[in-house]
Amino acid sequence: MLAKRIxxxxxxxxxxxxxxxxxxxxxxxxxxVELARYYSENGADELVFLDIxxxxxxxxxxxxxxxxxxxxxxxxxxxxxxxxxxxxxxxLLKSGADKVSINSYAxxxxxxxxxxxxxxxxxxxxxxxxxxxxxxxxxxxxxxxxVKTEIRLFDWAKEVEDRGAGEILFTSxxxxxxxxxxxxQALEKLSQIxxxxxxxxxxxxxxxxxxxxFKSGNIDAALAASVFHFNEIRLKDLKTELKNNNIxxxx
Amino acid sequence: MRIAIIDYGAGNTQSVKxxxxxxxxxxxxxxxxxxxxxxxxxxxxxxxxxxxAMRKLKSKGLDLLIPQLKQPVLGICLxxxxxxxxxxxxxxxxxxxxxxxxxxxxxxxxxxxxxxxxIFDLKTSLFDSINENEYMYLVHSYYVPILxxxxxxxxxxxxxxxxxxxxxxxxxxxxxxxxGSKGELVLKNFINN
Numbered sequence: 001m002l003a004k005r006i007x008x009x010x011x012x013x014x015x016x017x018x019x020x021x022x023x024x025x026x027x028x029x030x031x032x033v034e035l036a037r038y039y040s041e042n043g044a045d046e047l048v049f050l051d052i053x054x055x056x057x058x059x060x061x062x063x064x065x066x067x068x069x070x071x072x073x074x075x076x077x078x079x080x081x082x083x084x085x086x087x088x089x090x091x092l093l094k095s096g097a098d099k100v101s102i103n104s105y106a107x108x109x110x111x112x113x114x115x116x117x118x119x120x121x122x123x124x125x126x127x128x129x130x131x132x133x134x135x136x137x138x139x140x141x142x143x144x145x146x147v148k149t150e151i152r153l154f155d156w157a158k159e160v161e162d163r164g165a166g167e168i169l170f171t172s173x174x175x176x177x178x179x180x181x182x183x184x185q186a187l188e189k190l191s192q193i194x195x196x197x198x199x200x201x202x203x204x205x206x207x208x209x210x211x212x213x214f215k216s217g218n219i220d221a222a223l224a225a226s227v228f229h230f231n232e233i234r235l236k237d238l239k240t241e242l243k244n245n246n247i248x249x250x251x
Numbered sequence: 252m253r254i255a256i257i258d259y260g261a262g263n264t265q266s267v268k269x270x271x272x273x274x275x276x277x278x279x280x281x282x283x284x285x286x287x288x289x290x291x292x293x294x295x296x297x298x299x300x301x302x303x304a305m306r307k308l309k310s311k312g313l314d315l316l317i318p319q320l321k322q323p324v325l326g327i328c329l330x331x332x333x334x335x336x337x338x339x340x341x342x343x344x345x346x347x348x349x350x351x352x353x354x355x356x357x358x359x360x361x362x363x364x365x366x367x368x369x370i371f372d373l374k375t376s377l378f379d380s381i382n383e384n385e386y387m388y389l390v391h392s393y394y395v396p397i398l399x400x401x402x403x404x405x406x407x408x409x410x411x412x413x414x415x416x417x418x419x420x421x422x423x424x425x426x427x428x429x430x431g432s433k434g435e436l437v438l439k440n441f442i443n444n
Binding site for chain 2: 002046093094
């Protein structure tokens with residue numbers, strides 16, 4: 001049976017992890033490669049690396065980092081941040097990344113999704129969607145949740161699927177950082193609308209939240225950052241607990 | 252030992268090379284027919300779309316070479332699918348090593364299947380020291396149905412062949428290079444047996 005995935009997410013700036021991490025047993029917690037290895041050895045099913053600088057010059061450094069990660073870890077990983085061209089994607093995939101994640105640029109240039117799907121196959125295209133609940137509906141936001149669009153979340157989700165996204169990474173800006181749980185209702189509706197895997201993001205604070213999100217809708221994976229980085233939730237404890245709750249999990 | 256990884260411009264070949272390196276094996280990424288033919292083991296990887304992958308193989312003459320290879324060959328993911336007769340992906344004629352068509356998952360399922368799934372009914376030395384129902388990482392929209400050559404099964408809506416073997420040709424639908432230490436063990440078994 002296909003297992004639900006647990007995905008730690010690392011923000012990267014100048015080839016270093018940005019948010020502080022709190023693992024006593026890491027020599028250099030700012031080193032994404034070391035942190036990636038730590039997570040892969042401790043039960044992460046997949047990793048996401050987001051390049052939050054993403055200027056043109058940084059793209060090359062990021063590709064080098066992807067190569068370094070690929071050398072050192074034996075689980076799949078996704079890279080994202082500032083991807084704008086077929087060439088960007090080509091370099092990252094050739095460096096060993098399994099999937100790329102695109103966000104704002106796809107909203108402004110939806111054809112880009114088709115272009116990537118045609119060139120690389122849908123299986124490696126993750127479309128990240130940030131949304132907020134405003135005036136009784138969910139709207140897509142850009143630039144890390146700072147700029148509102150008039151695009152409705154569920155319309156956009158359907159469109160990205162039709163255009164060739166292989167997976168949707170949905171972040172509720174209302175829940176992100178609150179540690180009060182995932183946007184379960186929106187996620188449930190999303191899973192009824194599209195027929196591709198969905199990664200839930202934003203709001204994880206305790207183990208129970210992961211349990212909730214996997215029980216509420218047909219959600220395939222849950223992503224979190226700080227709860228893992230600050231060791232508030234240990235991957236092993238989380239996965240054991242989920243398994244005890246009859247959620248299919250790889251231990 | 253000389254291990255050739257067939258480089259035909261499809262997919263994530265670098266990861267396979269690095270996985271072998273972690274096992275202490277050097278390998279060469281190549282599309283050179285001489286180098287491939289004279290290697291002790293050949294890995295035929297692939298991520299991408301069947302039609303364009305076959306086109307790339309043909310442009311290098313590799314579509315004729317691969318079925319003639321005599322040494323152990325391991326097809327991974329699309330590599331395994333391309334060793335079959337025909338793929339529903341782009342209605343593509345493939346290498347015809349395994350007498351089977353490659354089908355698309357039913358639309359009642361989420362397609363592609365992405366993630367860790369179990370493998371069972373394990374046969375052959377490829378799975379030495381691997382337990383039944385071990386998890387492996389898979390990413391695919393198309394599958395090889397159950398064949399008499401199946402040496403491992405997975406289930407996604409239906410049971411399908413997640414590994415196949417015929418003479419010197421082996422195919423795995425999962426990615427051993429991305430399936431943690433157990434995946435590396437499958438690669439190791441391929442290299443050592």
